[in-house]
Amino acid sequence: MCAVRGLTKTYPAVRARRGAPAAPEVRATDEVELAVRRGEIFGLLGPNGAGKSTLVRQLTGLLRPDAGSVEILGHDIVRHPERAARILAYLGQESTALDELTVSLAAETTGRLRGLEVRQARAERDAVLDELGLTPIAGRPLKKLSGGQRRLACFAAALVGRRSLLVLDEPTTGMDPVARRAVWAAVDRRRAEDGTTVLLVTHNVIEAETVLDRVAVLDRGRVIACDTPAGLKERVADEVRVELVWRERAPLEVPEVAALRERALEAGRRWTLRLAPEEARAVVATVTGGAAFAALDDFTLATPSLEDVYLALGGAARQGLVKA
Amino acid sequence: MSVVPADVVPGGALAVEAAAPGAAELAPRARLWPSLTAVYRAQLSRARVARIPLLFVATFQSVGIMIMMRGVVDTRGEAQSVVAGSSVVVVAYVALNLLAQYFGQLRASGGLDHYATLPVPPAAVVLGAAGAYASFTVPGTLVTAVFGCVLFGLPLTNLWILVAVIPLAGAALAGLGAAFGLLAPRPELATLLGQLGMSAALLLGVLPPDRMPEIVRLARDLLPSTYGVEAYARTFGGHPDWAFVAADLGVCAGVGVVSLAVAAWAYRRAAVR
Numbered sequence: 001m002c003a004v005r006g007l008t009k010t011y012p013a014v015r016a017r018r019g020a021p022a023a024p025e026v027r028a029t030d031e032v033e034l035a036v037r038r039g040e041i042f043g044l045l046g047p048n049g050a051g052k053s054t055l056v057r058q059l060t061g062l063l064r065p066d067a068g069s070v071e072i073l074g075h076d077i078v079r080h081p082e083r084a085a086r087i088l089a090y091l092g093q094e095s096t097a098l099d100e101l102t103v104s105l106a107a108e109t110t111g112r113l114r115g116l117e118v119r120q121a122r123a124e125r126d127a128v129l130d131e132l133g134l135t136p137i138a139g140r141p142l143k144k145l146s147g148g149q150r151r152l153a154c155f156a157a158a159l160v161g162r163r164s165l166l167v168l169d170e171p172t173t174g175m176d177p178v179a180r181r182a183v184w185a186a187v188d189r190r191r192a193e194d195g196t197t198v199l200l201v202t203h204n205v206i207e208a209e210t211v212l213d214r215v216a217v218l219d220r221g222r223v224i225a226c227d228t229p230a231g232l233k234e235r236v237a238d239e240v241r242v243e244l245v246w247r248e249r250a251p252l253e254v255p256e257v258a259a260l261r262e263r264a265l266e267a268g269r270r271w272t273l274r275l276a277p278e279e280a281r282a283v284v285a286t287v288t289g290g291a292a293f294a295a296l297d298d299f300t301l302a303t304p305s306l307e308d309v310y311l312a313l314g315g316a317a318r319q320g321l322v323k324a
Numbered sequence: 325m326s327v328v329p330a331d332v333v334p335g336g337a338l339a340v341e342a343a344a345p346g347a348a349e350l351a352p353r354a355r356l357w358p359s360l361t362a363v364y365r366a367q368l369s370r371a372r373v374a375r376i377p378l379l380f381v382a383t384f385q386s387v388g389i390m391i392m393m394r395g396v397v398d399t400r401g402e403a404q405s406v407v408a409g410s411s412v413v414v415v416a417y418v419a420l421n422l423l424a425q426y427f428g429q430l431r432a433s434g435g436l437d438h439y440a441t442l443p444v445p446p447a448a449v450v451l452g453a454a455g456a457y458a459s460f461t462v463p464g465t466l467v468t469a470v471f472g473c474v475l476f477g478l479p480l481t482n483l484w485i486l487v488a489v490i491p492l493a494g495a496a497l498a499g500l501g502a503a504f505g506l507l508a509p510r511p512e513l514a515t516l517l518g519q520l521g522m523s524a525a526l527l528l529g530v531l532p533p534d535r536m537p538e539i540v541r542l543a544r545d546l547l548p549s550t551y552g553v554e555a556y557a558r559t560f561g562g563h564p565d566w567a568f569v570a571a572d573l574g575v576c577a578g579v580g581v582v583s584l585a586v587a588a589w590a591y592r593r594a595a596v597r
Contacts (some may be wrong), residue, residue, distance in 0.1 A: 060441050073346030081596050085443040086350040096435030100370040112362035113442040115354040163351065182496060313327045 001197050002036040002059070002165065007068035009054055010197045024279070028054035030221040030296040032068070038164075039191060045208045045306060046218035052201045053093065056169055059199070060090045072165060088165040089114075091158040093173075095142060095150055103145075103153040104138040106130065107160045124160045131189075132156050155183055159249030160163035162194060169201045184211055204307045209233075217310055224313045229306060236304040236312045240280040243300045244271045244287060251295040255287045269297065274308055344385060353443045363452025371460060373549055378567035382417035383464035386410040389530060390472050397597075398474070402532040407472030409530035411486070411495055414464040416525035416549050419498035421456040423517035427505025428514025430450035432595050440595035446589045450502050453546075457501070458494025469556075485569065492576035493552030499583025500548070504592035525549040548579040 009029045016022035028051045036042040044052045057063040059070055060063075070077040077084050098106040107128060111121035129135050134149075134156055140236030142150045155171055168188070174178045190196040202208050208215055209229045216226040225232055244250075247270045251259075252258045260283065265273035275283060280301060287296050393406045428473050440462065441451050465486060473480050502517060508514035509577055528536075528544040539585075544550050555572035557563050 016594055023399070053594065056500050057437075062440055064596065075350070081351060082443075086353065087348070087571070088441070090441040092434060092437045092441075094434040094437065096430055096433040097438035100373040101366055105366055105369055109362050109366040110438075113354050113359050113439070113444040113448075115443055117354045117358075145375060159353075164348070 001038040002034070002072060002199065003058065003071045004032055004034040004055075004070075005069045005233055006177050007032040007055065007058060007070065009063065009065050009066050015288045023106040027221050029058065029065070032223055033220070034216055034223065034226070036197060036199060038197050038237075039195045041187065041200060041211055043200045043202055043208050043212035043215040044218055045202055045205070045310070046214050050218040051221040052203075054203055054221075056090075056167055056199070060084050060088060060167055062090075073273060074240060087163065088167050089158045089161070089163040090167045091155055091169060091171055093169050095154050098154060098157060099143045100141055101151075102139050102141050102242055103134055103156070106142060106153060107157045111160035114163075115162050118128065121160065124162075125156075128156045128159045128186075132188055133178075146291055148176055148179050152179045152182065155186075159190075160185060162196070163192070163196075165197045165199065166190070167199045170203070170205065171200070172204070179257070180207075182189040208306050216307070217306075217313060219313070220309070225309065227295055233304055236274075236308050238276060239274045239304055239308065239312070240277050241274055241302045241304055241308055242273045242280050242283055242302075243302070244273070245269055245298040246271070246295050247297045248295070254286075254290070254292045257281075257292050274304070274311070338388075341528070341597075347421060351443065353484050354445070356445050356448055358451045359444045359448040359454075360455075363449055366403075367453050367456030377422065378418065378460045379463060382414040382461070383467050385417065386414050386464070386468040387471055389413070389526075390468070390475055393530070394475060394494050397532075401534075403408050403476035403478060404557045404560045405532040405553070406530055407469065407476055407478060408553045408560075409526075410472055411465050411469045411556060412489070412529055412552045413522070413526050414468050415458070415461045415490060415493050415552065416497050416522045416529070418461045418464070419454070419457045419494050420501040420525070421522040423454065423498050423501035424459075424504040424514045424518030424521070425511075426453070427502055428508055428511040428518075431506060432511040436591075436595050446591040446595070447540075447584075450506075450584060450587045450591050454495065454502050454587070456499035457498050458491060461494055462490055478560050484565065485559045487554055488573055489552050489576075492573050492580060493549060494581060495580030496548040496552070496576045497521075499580050499587055502587035503583055503590055506587055506594050529553045548576060548583075549576040551579075559563075563575075 001311065007029050007121070008027070008031055011026045011028055014020070014023040017120060027130050032055055044055060046052050058065045059077065061077050061084035064081070072087050073081045074174065075087060089206040099111065104125060107125040108121050111124055112118065116124065119163065129138050132152055132155070134153060137145065137149065142153050145153065151171065151174055158168070172183055175183070187198055191198070200212065214226065214228050215232065216223045218224070248272065249269070250257055250261065252261065260273065273283065284299065284301060286292055287299060303306055390406060390410050397403050397406055447504070460498070469483060469486060470480065473483070488582045500521060504517040504521070505514045508517060524547055528547055529549055533541055533544060551572040558569050
């Protein structure tokens with residue numbers, strides 16, 4: 001369906017100017033290899049700055065790679081970037097082109113620019129707005145909507161005029177659970193009916209685990225792993241994640257707690273530890289008794305998530321992924 | 325949340341691997357006219373949300389200029405220049421300045437990606453937006469022209485010439501505005517170019533040319549809005565020379581064609597980086 005080989009893009013170094021500091025050369029995607037199969041929901045997971053959006057922009061023909069090839073449904077997108085628009089629908093992170101239009105006109109216009117006749121564009125617009133529960137706000141300009149509603153309206157525009165590949169760059173940002181469910185239900189319906197393939201960019205671990213068939217984990221422009229979410233989690237199956245939240249500060253006067261500190265990832269009052277199961281049991285026993293317990297606000301013990309996989313694989317950003 | 329395994333999906337992974345490899349059929353392109361109409365209609369609807377900057381500011385500005393010039397101007401010829409110039413400044417403000425800003429911001433914010441990932445001809449996006457911005461100038465230009473004629477006691481008989489002046493001057497200036505917005509490497513530069521163009525149209529268009537030094541008059545001749553002003557100003561006389569009016573409007577049309585072509589090229593260049 002979509003094959004990516006040796007895709008490399010380097011942003012040149014920027015010299016310092018007044019008001020703008022110098023930036024070194026950045027390799028945004030580094031020899032990326034991917035193979036997305038037809039009908040699957042394939043995810044790109046990574047923290048901000050990992051190169052996800054740069055990769056997606058190269059797949060959609062918006063950015064020319066320095067080297068490598070992109071083939072979608074047999075078409076060479078590097079050589080013919082204009083063909084991408086006839087194969088895929090892209091939901092980018094920006095809505096500025098649609099902001100001052102009403103939800104209804106944004107969807108209809110996008111459909112017409114995807115080559116639909118007026119009647120067909122209107123019929124598809126009505127169906128999609130209805131499907132996503134946007135009909136009551138169809139007459140309102142995107143600019144006047146909340147962030148999540150605006151995102152949903154842009155998603156609606158991406159669905160008008162069917163395409164066999166949907167490329168969605170963080171589609172559910174800012175959405176409430178109802179809107180998220182509407183998005184995934186709409187994606188699932190298209191997959192079941194038309195065999196639509198979805199390439200999803202996300203930094204949300206929970207979303208990645210629940211929605212994706214396969215996921216490529218990106219870190220500093222490189223794919224550091226690619227498997228099903230369950231397959232990836234198996235790699236760290238021998239570990240347990242312990243989260244400790246202290247009331248005010250960690251009781252470092254307790255020697256066991258002081259010894260744990262160097263293994264913990266600290267974020268304010270929260271410590272995160274990845275431990276072998278028997279170690280975790282010992283830690284829980286320590287913090288739930290004696291002096292440490294008095295200082296403890298909350299603790300959780302959980303099986304590993306994709307975030308743990310990312311960290312175990314040597315991901316550089318210590319806290320770049322979202323769990324919500 | 326996905327309940328459909330990839331393997332059972334129609335034409336899913338297994339099915340495709342069994343099939344002979346070959347390039348899939350592409351969805352059709354959007355044709356020029358329907359997509360131009362769609363862009364034009366969408367852009368026009370923006371006036372509902374951004375009514376004040378798109379429709380009113382330019383009119384107030386031009387009406388203010390005419391009131392200010394009322395005390396300075398004493399001959400009929402000068403009054404004609406002021407009224408014609410102020411009317412065309414509305415076109416320059418909206419079609420040149422605001423369109424340059426719009427495309428500059430769209431390009432900088434990544435908004436062009438939306439159009440670039442749709443199979444739409446570049447000319448449709450540029451012409452649709454330019455046409456809409458030229459249309460935004462219609463009410464302001466008419467109000468300014470009528471108010472000016474009443475204020476300076478000029479005849480309203482040949483006001484119909486605006487039917488030709490607005491679209492042709494609009495095409496020339498909107499083309500320049502779109503080209504500025506799409507070519508400027510940063511949005512601030514697009515805004516600056518738009519502002520400078522508008523200021524030039526204001527200074528060189530509104531002030532009567534006979535008082536200008538030679539070099540300034542040369543600059544005036546290089547500005548496309550001048551020809552819109554001249555064409556309109558000529559029609560105030562008792563027996564206008566229509567050949568000159570047509571020649572002036574022809575210059576506007578020529579600049580319009582060239583600048584819109586440049587803008588369409590600039591769009592294509594800005595869309596794929």
